[in-house]
Amino acid sequence: MSTFFTLRRLGCAAGLLLGMTTAQAQAQAQAQAQDHASHHAPAAAVSSPAPAAAPDPALTEGVITRVDTRSGKLTIRHGAITHLDMPPMTMVFGLQDAQQAAQFKPGDPVRFRVEDQAGTLVITRIQPAS
Numbered sequence: 001m002s003t004f005f006t007l008r009r010l011g012c013a014a015g016l017l018l019g020m021t022t023a024q025a026q027a028q029a030q031a032q033a034q035d036h037a038s039h040h041a042p043a044a045a046v047s048s049p050a051p052a053a054a055p056d057p058a059l060t061e062g063v064i065t066r067v068d069t070r071s072g073k074l075t076i077r078h079g080a081i082t083h084l085d086m087p088p089m090t091m092v093f094g095l096q097d098a099q100q101a102a103q104f105k106p107g108d109p110v111r112f113r114v115e116d117q118a119g120t121l122v123i124t125r126i127q128p129a130s
Contacts, residue, residue: 058083059111061129064088064104072098074123081114084121093123100126
């Protein structure tokens with residue numbers, strides 16, 4: 001192999017390494033700038049009162065469309081259930097405590113937690129949405 005091709009390969013390898021180093025340095029500088037900015041909140045934000053409690057992210061919002069008190073099941077039109085990677089849709093859920101079905105009626109907005117229990121989706125926590 002000639003000296004020209006050997007030098008060309010070395011030049012290409014050096015260029016790749018230099019490019020990777022530059023990209024990594026830029027990413028690190030951005031991360032440090034964001035971290036630094038997070039330590040300097042405006043004075044007004046620091047002295048303001050605490051906001052009202054945020055909704056529990058573990059709960060999903062929905063609206064009851066049907067109640068089956070006999071079987072303890074609710075049909076709910078719900079938003080995305082993130083912990084189960086489930087998109088918004090309408091579906092039937094069983095209640096862990098079937099007697100809770102009597103507390104709700106179609107049209108009630110709710111917040112609920114559903115868990116996959118041996119392949120069955122079960123509401124383990126439900127409350128009226130406020």
